[in-house]
Amino acid sequence: MPELIDLKTFTDNRGNLTVIDKCIPFPIARIFYIYGVDDSVRGGHRHVETVQAAICIQGSCRIFTDNNQEQKWFDLNSPSTCLLLYPEDWHTMSEFSKDAILMVLASTSFDASDYIHTPYNKV
Template sequence: MLDDCRLIELPRHNDPRGNLSVIESGRHIPFEIQRVYYLYDVPGGSSRAGHGHRELQQFIVAMSGSFDVIVDDGHGRKKISLNRSYYGLYIPKLMWREVENFSSGAVCMVLASTMYDPDDYFHDYDEFKAQVARPHP
């Protein structure tokens, strides 16, 4: 399951006037986009608290600056550094994630597969681990 978290390179259109990258639902990422949010003005070196989701899938892009994303499937962890706006990290459901080590001025954009639902969140790591230890259809 940890290997399901993967970097996806986005199409790049280079131009002397400025570059352009595109993200299309179901084409570049494996879900339909229902919500977009972004983190900004995070103090350099800071972290955002970890959490998991029951159903939500995410695609995370460093629009500016850099940060690290730690993904955890309840059995193992890995750290992925994001620092290019033409790469994004796909995170499937039932994955714990933390975002840390923000550079000054970093902007973290998240494309989400569902609308906001507070019942979809795991805020307690032990509850998350218990859930992923159960068999899933």
């Protein structure tokens, strides 16, 4: 089941400093980011093994998840909020603001066979 975590953020008159340290529950094997998105819907898959941590480091976007038991929408609009996506979490990403940068930390290196593109069947 996906979960939101708050990243430790230090704020003073100089600005904000957000730290990712000992809060991601997996070793990070890959980092990628998505930006310059038009009205497209991204994602549309789940994984066999990969766990991901999604952080909208600028702007905003929405992530829809379905783990075959519960469907949920998450609004990511703060660089201090992280959405953990587990392998069973089929997800799509949409409604990117023009300035959005979505950074994703992944537990595995890219492997096309780790992707399941078919959504869960609903009765």
